Amino acid sequence: MDASDEAALREKATNHNDGSVATDKMKDILEACRWRDLDALRVLAESPGGFLKDSIRQKAWPVLLGLPSAEDGNEPYTAQDDGSWKELPRHRDEDQVQLDVNRAFIYYPHHQNEAELEQQKAELSALIVEVLRRYPYLCYFQGYHDICQVLMLVLPTPLRAPAVARLSALRIRDFMLPSLAPAIAQLRLIPDILRAADPALWRHLSSTEPFFALSGTLTMYAHDITTLGEIARLFDVLLAREPVFSVYMFAAIVRGRRAELFDTPRDEPEMLHSILSKLPRPLDLDALIADTRALLDAYPPERLRGARGSPSSSSWRHTISPASVLKTARDPRACAAQSMDDGRAFFDRQVRELQWLERRDQAIALLRRYRRPAARTLGLAVLVAVLAIALRRSPPGGPTGPLGYLSTLLTRWFR
Template sequence: MEYQDEPFPALIEKRVDGEPDISARERAVLEACRRKNLGDLRMLAETPGGFVTDRVRQRAWPVLLGLPTDTEASLDAPTWKELPRHRDEDQVKLDVNRAFIYYPQHQNDAELERQKDELSSLILEVLRRYPYLCYFQGYHDICQVLLLVLPPVLRAPAVARLSALRIRDFMLPSLTPAISQLRLIPDILRAADPALYRHLSSTEPFFALSGTLTMYAHDITTLGEISRLFDVLLAREPVFSVYMFAAIVRSRRDELFDTPRDEPEMLHSILSKLPRPLDLESLIAAAMALIDAHPPEKLQSWRSISKASVLKTARDADRCTAQSMADGERFFRRQLRELAWLERQDKILAELWRYRRPAGAVGIAVLVGVVAVLLRRPGAAWAGGPLAYVSALLVRLGR
């Protein structure tokens, strides 16, 4: 399906409120879309105003997400309703029932129910077509924004690519990758604002979970603001969202210093809610300055981020746009294996502690057996290397 100019026939128009004519920016965005010039689109997304209108976003967002031009053909038979039910559909229903609280303003209950049905269908289509993805609470907030901005034919393909290639870390069966992203925020603050970092040192960065997990769609209450923020979040690499929250924290510096550092619950309460009013343009500029001055590769916690995480597989936004859905599933499977390995490691550490004072060789033999079972590897294969390390560690612990 080729993008045509017909949906945007009247781009040369004067604003009657005395503000400058914005048609030049609209034309610039559409020209960048026509040429698929991601650099120009990124620049336009970052500068004040972003893509300006939803009719222009209908062209820009699909380009940034790398939608193929044969979108309609890719959604041929079977229809999503014929596919097996996804395991998370009951939770989807519960969340959709709570959707559209702030926007748009529906004329009546029938209109609201129709839009909830559309949102439910959008989410279920993506989950049934890509059943490896796990639904998370707040996903419906993200999908709601794309539903309200994009035309129907582009919604499911756009949400699918966003899910597999840009927010994949959140669609795993564990929150561990999401928490790993949050660990970057203290590192950013330590590099950019040591005094503020020290003041917040007793506060875990979980205050940023809702914002980063939902691309801020759960916390921003106007469609205009969240659409504007999506311009830059879709144009930039996924790690930009983390820097955005670090910029939000720094914007509240005075308020935070007015709260004693030995009251982490109060600090957490302040940080878990976005400031009002929300000066998006200043925050976007501040986040860009932070990522330029302190790129993630220089942050200590970056080493703990999985190589299969979207933060690394989509570190280059242009490369992410060119990735396929098959790439997304491959990275997902790799992360899934890593999570299973980490779970086994935790079990091993628990057993190490349990047998920290074993009865000599018998205790060592027991532990070796436990390790072999947990790792599902033959004991003989671990006669050297890891087994020797475990044995030596066990001897030290038993002294």
């Protein structure tokens, strides 16, 4: 889709308040689903109202997630809907799954009796456990049930598990690793975005760590938005856009609260964190989506600069792994074409990187024990031995490359 076609579709989709125009928009969405036109679906998802209603989402979300359909001549995932997963080995995190499921469905859906609520909890538990047993390398995280809850309530039963599986392995994989470090690395982009888009606000928040965004980004905002209509509408765009869009969205939320934040002294980081850790109410989703799109268009992650003022020092270059979903799914079309085997390969690479980083940190800790001049010779010999082992085991193309880490360590040694 070229720029003129996108502009025309965006203008058409934006003017949908009139009933006839809304009908035209629904036709456009279904036509885009038929042809698996992800560019058109992205534009339609970003326009006011998104995909408008759940019956349309049931067509659009599977396409965005890359699920095969009967129209493609492929066998849909219904072949797995046979209960065979129940015979698979128990996943290590199932006890935590049940604890979280017991707290699900607090805000929606409404008007359900106790029996209906228990049935929905049983279905949610089965959905999560099925995905974890079929893909046991994935690690459950608290808040995952919030995401699965949305997909369960919108999608028909045969599509739920395959949709959740592809979302898990290909779009939120960073959160399903053995460590939260990759999730924290995503948050480090927020100061870089603010530095580029709003230097005054960036300076004001310089003493506040971006952990305030963890709940929102980790759960695709499903933990913080309390109505099904709003979160389903937000999922329209989060599934249509690349995963980094979610990080930019929180940066846009921060910018939208700049007046309130400037009223709070910069030397009170706890108060600033408290303000930022809660989403503003009311939340104008359509305006937020438009602001996020503009922010990402103006300051794409590849052009962000870090604390030293250069792209090479940015969090995108320095802390985001090449195997992170932020990079492997940078193009939603490429992500939709990836397989579950691709997701497993990226997962394994990230695990190896995390293991290497752990060995690097151990080497740094060891180095600090030999900082006195009399011990430098021995310390340097130990460091070289440790690094030799680490480099042999390191994944190719780590966050900054093994030689970059070696250089950093030696610089610290001789400092």
